[in-house]
Amino acid sequence: MQIVRITKYRLHRYFYSSRPVIPLIASVCFLRVMYSVKPMNVGSGYIFFGVFQFILMTFVSLSMNENEEIVEEQLLLLHGNSWGAYCVAREITLLLISCLYGVLHTVGPVIVNCFNHFSYFTRTLTVGDVIMGAMIILGSGFAGIAIGDFLHPRIMSDRKMAIIVVVVIMILSIVKDAVIEKYKFLMCFGMLLPSVMKPACDLGNGDYFDVKSVMAFILMMVLYYLVVVIIKNLAMNRKKFS
């Protein structure tokens, strides 16, 4: 219950601030631009939104930890009386925010399709496509949170450097598959970054999602997220508020 209450407080803090404005405007603009060209491939449409979700959640996580007030966090931790509940609630808040933007990015194409008499895409949009698309968007959100929140101010106090590093990691994650294809020796470094472009590679020139590869993608992203979150929370717990 403690986790639920702390999460409720964090969500209240987020949604009653001006912080959701930029991601929301960015999402609406992206939807508008993406779906201004007709007709569109179902698969590539959702893959674009997956990459956008990754970038958006990196930005959201980074801006959230950037604006964290140390004293407020200390008070929250003491009221919660549990380091574990405090850490889990922090992660759940980010995941819920990611899910909300994810819903917008998943349902957006469906609404656009409805307004265009179900003929917006090159083929019929099925429920299966929407579910697969949601999986890709959700998985990309996991990766975005992992990267955006990793260099928390309690882990890296030099904020200018932290922001630069996060942006570089974000860009490298997007281009890594193409770079590794050209320079095979970079493969081991590539393991450190999330494969956000994997669904695009799997889809190739096709327009139908392969259930197995989408499941493999989301599993990879969840694993990546869990490993990064565990490392981050251990580092934060080690440093506490020193």
Place this chain on the structure above:
Amino acid sequence: MIELKGVRKSYNGKVIFEDVNLKLEDGTVTAFVGHNGCGKSTMLKVVSGLVRKDCGEIIYDRKYRFAYVPEKFPAVNMAARAYLKHMLAIDGIYLKMDSMDRINALAKDFYVESMLDKPMKNLSKGTLQKIGVMQAIMSNPEVLLLDEPLSGQDIDSQGVFIEKIKDLKRQGTIILLSAHEPDIINSLGDKVYTIKECKISRYENKPQTKYVIWMPEDKHMTPTPEMKKAENGYYVLSDEQMLYLEIKRLQKEGWHIGKVYADCKDN
């Protein structure tokens, strides 16, 4: 009880304090005094576990519920009432009516009833500090950390604050206080320590001048047990720091203050 054994803390290689051995017993107020940056606030945070110690041991005889009044309470982007409700819920006091009653009662005591529904970023420093005190004491914590709790607060609220802390002390709360104001230290501190050259030591209070507040006899007023009979009236003894509060309290009760003078024979 919380026991500190050989605790040491340093920042970037600079030792803040070392070899700290303290016993913090239930129902006592341990105060820390000293110049700015001597490590008083760090001591409070080390005890609560917010800041990691370098070495030594902190033994808690049970799992304590901590509350903390920070030196500067942050202006969170929500109304004070909403913030306090959230904190009460996180503390586990989630019954709607109970939490509302507690918040309203405390707000009345601290004269901030009309401020509760305003966004906290629009509140003055003193009012924010009162909200900081309220969030800490509203759920009757087992350990209360007070880091310069009176900064910016009006004199009436300081009196209310001291009374509330005394109530918590009677309930067995362990209270750690970091402050500069001698009046709060004198009226609350059971044990007073200072941190000098990284070492903690007992702080010796200079003898305080006592003041006599003399009130002429009044047919309509009934003297309280603390009042002593004097020629044509009654008198009350007070410390220099509490003098103003004491006079205000007596006037509020309806007494007319005849004269106030230093009690030389007590020193």
